[in-house]
Amino acid sequence: MRGWSLYAFLFLFSSVGFAVKSQDFKTCSQSGFCRRGRALAERAKDAGDAWKSPYSVDPSSLTVSPDRASFMAAVESSLYPSIKFSLELRVHDDGVVRVRMDEVDGLHKRYDETASWVLPKEPTISRDLLWTANNTAISLGYSRGKHDDVDVVVTYNPLTIVMSKNGKPQIMINGRGLLHMEHYRSKDTPAVEGSDNAQAVLDTAGSRAWFEGDKEEDFWEEKFKSWTDKKPKGPESLSLDIDFPESQRLYGIPQHATRLDLPTTTGEEAVYSDPYRLYNADVFEYSASSPMSLYGSIPVLYAHHYDGTVGVFNAIGSETWIDVYHPSPRSSQTHWISESGILDVFLLPGPNPEDVLAQYGRLAGTQSLPPLWSLGYHQCRWNYVSSDDIRAVQSRFDAEDIPLDVLWLDIEYAEEHKYFMWDHKTFPDPVDMVNDLSAYGRKLVAIIDPHLKRTDDFPVYKEAQEKGVLVKSKNGESDYEGWCWSGSSSWLDMFNPKSWEWWRRLFAIDPPKQPEGWHWTQSTKDIHVWNDMNEPSIFNGPEITMEKDAVHYGGWEHRDVHNINGMLFANQTFKALEARMSPPERPFVLTRSFFAGSQRFGAMWTGDNLGTWEHMAVGIKMVLANGLGGFSFAGSDVGGFFGNPEPEMLVRWYQVGAFMPFFRAHAHIDTKRREPYLLDDPYKSIIRDTIRLRYAMLPVWYTAFWKASATGMPVLRPQFVMFPGEKNGFGIDDQFYVGDSILVKPVTEEGADETQVYLGEDEHYYDYFTYTMYRGAHEGRLITVPAALDQIPVFIRGGTIVPTRERHRRSVSLTKRDPFTLRVALDHQGHANGTLYLDDGDSYDYHEGGFIWREFAAKRVKTTITLSNNDHGARKPGEAVAGVDFQTYSPGNEFAQSAANVRVEKVVVLGLTGKPVSVTLGGVELAWEYTPGYGWLERQDGGKASVLTIKDPKVPIAKYWEIVITL
Numbered sequence: 001m002r003g004w005s006l007y008a009f010l011f012l013f014s015s016v017g018f019a020v021k022s023q024d025f026k027t028c029s030q031s032g033f034c035r036r037g038r039a040l041a042e043r044a045k046d047a048g049d050a051w052k053s054p055y056s057v058d059p060s061s062l063t064v065s066p067d068r069a070s071f072m073a074a075v076e077s078s079l080y081p082s083i084k085f086s087l088e089l090r091v092h093d094d095g096v097v098r099v100r101m102d103e104v105d106g107l108h109k110r111y112d113e114t115a116s117w118v119l120p121k122e123p124t125i126s127r128d129l130l131w132t133a134n135n136t137a138i139s140l141g142y143s144r145g146k147h148d149d150v151d152v153v154v155t156y157n158p159l160t161i162v163m164s165k166n167g168k169p170q171i172m173i174n175g176r177g178l179l180h181m182e183h184y185r186s187k188d189t190p191a192v193e194g195s196d197n198a199q200a201v202l203d204t205a206g207s208r209a210w211f212e213g214d215k216e217e218d219f220w221e222e223k224f225k226s227w228t229d230k231k232p233k234g235p236e237s238l239s240l241d242i243d244f245p246e247s248q249r250l251y252g253i254p255q256h257a258t259r260l261d262l263p264t265t266t267g268e269e270a271v272y273s274d275p276y277r278l279y280n281a282d283v284f285e286y287s288a289s290s291p292m293s294l295y296g297s298i299p300v301l302y303a304h305h306y307d308g309t310v311g312v313f314n315a316i317g318s319e320t321w322i323d324v325y326h327p328s329p330r331s332s333q334t335h336w337i338s339e340s341g342i343l344d345v346f347l348l349p350g351p352n353p354e355d356v357l358a359q360y361g362r363l364a365g366t367q368s369l370p371p372l373w374s375l376g377y378h379q380c381r382w383n384y385v386s387s388d389d390i391r392a393v394q395s396r397f398d399a400e401d402i403p404l405d406v407l408w409l410d411i412e413y414a415e416e417h418k419y420f421m422w423d424h425k426t427f428p429d430p431v432d433m434v435n436d437l438s439a440y441g442r443k444l445v446a447i448i449d450p451h452l453k454r455t456d457d458f459p460v461y462k463e464a465q466e467k468g469v470l471v472k473s474k475n476g477e478s479d480y481e482g483w484c485w486s487g488s489s490s491w492l493d494m495f496n497p498k499s500w501e502w503w504r505r506l507f508a509i510d511p512p513k514q515p516e517g518w519h520w521t522q523s524t525k526d527i528h529v530w531n532d533m534n535e536p537s538i539f540n541g542p543e544i545t546m547e548k549d550a551v552h553y554g555g556w557e558h559r560d561v562h563n564i565n566g567m568l569f570a571n572q573t574f575k576a577l578e579a580r581m582s583p584p585e586r587p588f589v590l591t592r593s594f595f596a597g598s599q600r601f602g603a604m605w606t607g608d609n610l611g612t613w614e615h616m617a618v619g620i621k622m623v624l625a626n627g628l629g630g631f632s633f634a635g636s637d638v639g640g641f642f643g644n645p646e647p648e649m650l651v652r653w654y655q656v657g658a659f660m661p662f663f664r665a666h667a668h669i670d671t672k673r674r675e676p677y678l679l680d681d682p683y684k685s686i687i688r689d690t691i692r693l694r695y696a697m698l699p700v701w702y703t704a705f706w707k708a709s710a711t712g713m714p715v716l717r718p719q720f721v722m723f724p725g726e727k728n729g730f731g732i733d734d735q736f737y738v739g740d741s742i743l744v745k746p747v748t749e750e751g752a753d754e755t756q757v758y759l760g761e762d763e764h765y766y767d768y769f770t771y772t773m774y775r776g777a778h779e780g781r782l783i784t785v786p787a788a789l790d791q792i793p794v795f796i797r798g799g800t801i802v803p804t805r806e807r808h809r810r811s812v813s814l815t816k817r818d819p820f821t822l823r824v825a826l827d828h829q830g831h832a833n834g835t836l837y838l839d840d841g842d843s844y845d846y847h848e849g850g851f852i853w854r855e856f857a858a859k860r861v862k863t864t865i866t867l868s869n870n871d872h873g874a875r876k877p878g879e880a881v882a883g884v885d886f887q888t889y890s891p892g893n894e895f896a897q898s899a900a901n902v903r904v905e906k907v908v909v910l911g912l913t914g915k916p917v918s919v920t921l922g923g924v925e926l927a928w929e930y931t932p933g934y935g936w937l938e939r940q941d942g943g944k945a946s947v948l949t950i951k952d953p954k955v956p957i958a959k960y961w962e963i964v965i966t967l
C-alpha cells in the first residue's frame with residue numbers, strides 16, 4: 001500500500017510543470033521491431049534500383065474462387081524458401097479490395113481477428129469482375145459500375161499489388177520492396193536461409209539486409225526502463241510500404257496531436273523524426289505537436305489530390321508505426337511497421353473524399369446516432385464531491401439561465417474506486433440525486449474504469465474472478481495484477497465472450513432481469529457511462545500500460561490486441577446500457593481509448609489536454625482527424641484538463657467547444673472550480689450566449705449526425721472534404737463546416753479582435769449573427785473578419801437553408817416541441833437548399849422509419865422565389881436520399897404525427913435583390929418586414945445583406961408548404 005500511495009502522489013502532483021513525460025514512452029529507436037523496420041527502409045533507399053523485394057507469387061498456385069470475387073496464391077520469400085505464405089485478394093461490391101497475407105503452418109498462429117472486431121458484417125462480394133492472368137501478373141478490372149476505370153494488378157515477381165485508375169497507379173503495395181512478414185522462428189534458425197536471390201539482396205544491401213545489425217539484439221527479449229518483454233513467441237513483425245504515386249496529401253491515422261494534413265516523418269526536411277505511432281497509451285499532458293501515440297488508434301489513411309482520393313484501412317491491432325514522406329510535391333509514401341498480426345489491408349478506390357469515407361463507413365460501420373440530449377452541454381470536473389454538490393451545481397446553472405444537459409461524476413463517487421459502489425458518506429441518496437436531474441430532463445454520467453480493485457468486498461471483482469473473465473498474467477496461470485486508481489487491481493478481458501452477458505447484467509436497473517449475481521443497485525436509466533483508462537492505463541506498467549506478454553482469451557498475447565482492447569470495453573458497456581431498457585433507448589458512453597469500430601458505440605474525447613492556447617487549437621485538428629477516422633462524436637476538455645485558464649481563454653474555449661460534436665467542460669482535481677456561473681460579466685454572459693447558440697443550432701448538429709450515421713460523412717467537415725478540387729485549401733485545418741451549411745473559424749489566439757477566414761468557393765457567405773456578406777473565390781481567398789471576445793466567426797454558406805430552435809430552455813428535452821426558425825441564405829443565383837432530420841431523440845424507432853426528413857428549397861424563377869418544405873417520403877420506396885434507404889419511411893409515421901403541431905415561427909431570407917412586392921402562403925399575404933442591404937447579384941466583402949423576416953407564417957415543420965416571394 002505504501003508503494004501505491006507514493007505512486008498516486010507522484011502521478012497526481014508531479015504534473016506541475018505540465019509537459020509530457022516523453023521518457024515514459026518509447027521512440028522508434030527504443031522499439032526493436034520499429035528500428036528493424038526503419039533500418040530496412042534505409043537499406044532499400046541506399047541500394048536504390050538494385051533493391052528487390054524477395055517476395056514472389058507462385059503463379060502455378062493461383063486459384064480464382066468459383067464466384068470470381070477472390071483469388072488465393074502461394075507466396076514465398078527467396079530469403080526463406082522453406083517458409084510459405086498465402087495471399088488472398090477479395091473484392092467487395094463497392095470496389096474495395098481486401099488483401100490478406102499470412103504465414104502458412106508457421107511455428108505459431110499470427111493474430112488474424114482484428115478485422116472481425118472492426119467489421120460489423122461481412123462485406124458483400126463483387127459480381128462484376130474481370131480477371132486476366134499471364135506469365136507475370138494477374139489483373140482484375142470491374143466490368144461495369146462506378147469503378148470501371150479502376151484495375152488492380154498483382155505482379156508475381158517481385159510481389160506488388162497496384163490499384164490504378166485510368167492506368168495511373170493510385171495505391172501501390174510493396175512498390176518499394178519493404179514488405180517483410182517476419183515469420184515465427186526458433187532461436188537456432190538461421191537468419192537467412194540462403195539462395196541466389198538472398199545472396200543478391202545481401203550483396204546489394206551490403207550487409208544482412210533483413211536484420212538491423214550483426215547481432216539479433218531485441219529479438220528474443222526486449223528491455224525498456226525497468227521492464228523486460230520476454231516475447232514468449234519470439235520476434236514477429238510486419239513491414240509494409242503503401243505508396244500513393246498520384247496523391248499530394250495524406251490525412252487520417254488518428255489519434256495524434258498534429259496537423260490534419262499529416263507532416264512528414266522521414267526525408268531531409270522531415271517535420272518529425274519519429275514515425276506516427278499507434279499504440280494506445282495514457283499520455284497525459286501530451287505535446288500539442290507530436291507523432292507520439294495517444295489514447296486511441298484508427299489505422300485508416302486517405303491520400304488526396306485535386307483529381308482524386310483513395311484510402312487504405314490497415315486492420316491491425318498491434319503496435320504500429322507509420323512513416324510519411326512526399327518524394328515529390330505530387331506523391332506520397334507511407335511505411336507501416338507493426339509488431340504482430342497478419343497482413344489485412346483494405347484498398348479504398350474513392351474516387352473522392354465522400355466516396356472513401358463512405359467506403360470506410362461501410363467496412364467499419366458509421367457513427368452511431370447519439371441520443372439528442374447528449375449533443376447538449378456537459379458539465380464535468382474531477383470531482384463533484386457529493387450529491388449535494390451535484391444539486392448545487394444544477395441549481396446554479398438554472399439560477400443563471402445557462403442550459404445544461406448532463407452532470408458528470410468522476411472516480412471519487414465510488415467507494416475506494418470500486419466502480420458501481422456509491423460512496424455513501426458523500427452520495428447517500430444516489431437515486432434521488434439522479435431523479436433531481438431527471439426532473440429537468442437531465443442525465444448523469446458516471447465513470448466506470450476497467451481496473452477492478454482486488455478485494456473480497458468488491459462483488460464485481462469477485463464475480464469476474466470466479467467467472468474467469470480477467471486478463472491473465474504472462475504465463476496465463478494467474479490473474480494479471482497491476483496498479484491503478486483503485487490500488488492493486490485486475491483488468492476485465494472483454495475478448496472473452498463470457499464477460500459480455502455478465503457485464504450486461506451489472507447494469508441492470510431494479511429489478512434486474514436475471515436474478516442471480518450482483519448488479520448496480522441504486523442506478524436509474526438516466527445514468528450513462530464514461531469509460532476512462534481503457535488503453536488500459538496501468539501506473540506501474542511499461543509505458544503506463546499492460547505488459548505485452550499478458551494473456552487474453554484464446555491465448556492471445558496483449559501485444560496482438562493492445563489497440564483493440566479499449567474499444568471492446570466501451571462497446572460492451574454500450575451494449576449493456578442498451579439492454580437495460582426494453583424497448584432499448586440510445587445509450588451514451590464516452591470512451592478515452594478507441595479503435596476502428598468504436599464510432600458505432602458512442603463518443604470520445606481527446607484526453608488530458610492542457611489549458612493552453614496551443615492545446616485549444618490542436619484539439620480542433622484532432623477532432624477533425626477523428627471524424628475522418630469515422631468517429632465524429634468527439635471533443636476536447638473545454639478549459640483544458642490541467643491548469644487554471646484565465647477568463648478570456650475560458651470564453652474562447654467555450655466558443656470552440658460549442659462547435660465540437662461532443663461539448664463537455666472538464667478539469668483536473670487540482671484546478672480551481674470554473675463552472676461558467678462563477679465568472680464575472682462579460683465573460684459569464686458570453687459563455688451563456690455561446691451555450692445557448694449550441695442549443696439553438698441543435699437541429700443542424702442532429703441532421704449532420706444523422707448524415708454521418710447514414711453515409712460516413714463526418715459531422716465536422718474539413719476544407720478538403722468540402723472542396724476536394726480546390727488545392728489551396730488542402731492544408732486548412734483551423735476552420736471547418738458543421739454539416740454542409742455552417743462554416744466556423746474558432747478563435748484560438750490570445751488578444752485577438754479579428755481573424756482570417758478562408759472561403760474556398762466562389763459563393764456568398766453570410767455572417768451568422770450580423771448578416772454581413774463576404775464572397776469567396778474558386779481558387780480560395782482569405783477574408784478578414786471581426787473576432788472580438790464576444791464574436792465567434794460563424795458563417796452560413798450561400799445556397800443553404802439552416803433550421804434552428806431559438807427558445808431558451810434549460811435542457812434539450814424541453815425543446816422538443818419548440819418551433820423552428822429557417823435562415824435562407826441565397827447563393828449567387830438566388831437559390832438555396834437545406835435538410836432537416838428529426839426524431840424522438842431517444843429510441844430506435846428511427847430504424848423503422850419513425851423520423852421526419854425535410855428538404856427545404858428556395859427556387860428562383862426570374863423575379864419569383866418559391867420557398868418550399870418538401871416531403872421525400874413521396875419518393876418511390878427504396879430510393880436512397882443521402883445514401884439512406886427510405887424504404888421504411890412513411891410521412892405519416894407516429895413520430896411525425898406527434899410533431900404535427902410543431903411549426904416554423906420565423907423565416908429569414910438573406911440576400912434578396914430588393915424589397916418584395918408580396919410574400920404569400922396559399923395566395924394569402926403573410927406578415928413580414930424587410931431591411932435593405934446587398935443581394936445575391938452583388939459581390940460583397942463586408943456589406944450587410946438585405947434581410948426579409950417572415951413573421952410566424954404558422955406553417956408546420958413536418959408538412960409540405962410553399963411560400964412565394966415576388967420581387
Ligand code: NOJ
Binds near residue numbers: 410641668
Ligand atoms: C484520466 C482522465 O483522462 C481524466 O479525464 C479523469 O478526470 C481522470 N482520469 C480521473 O478519473
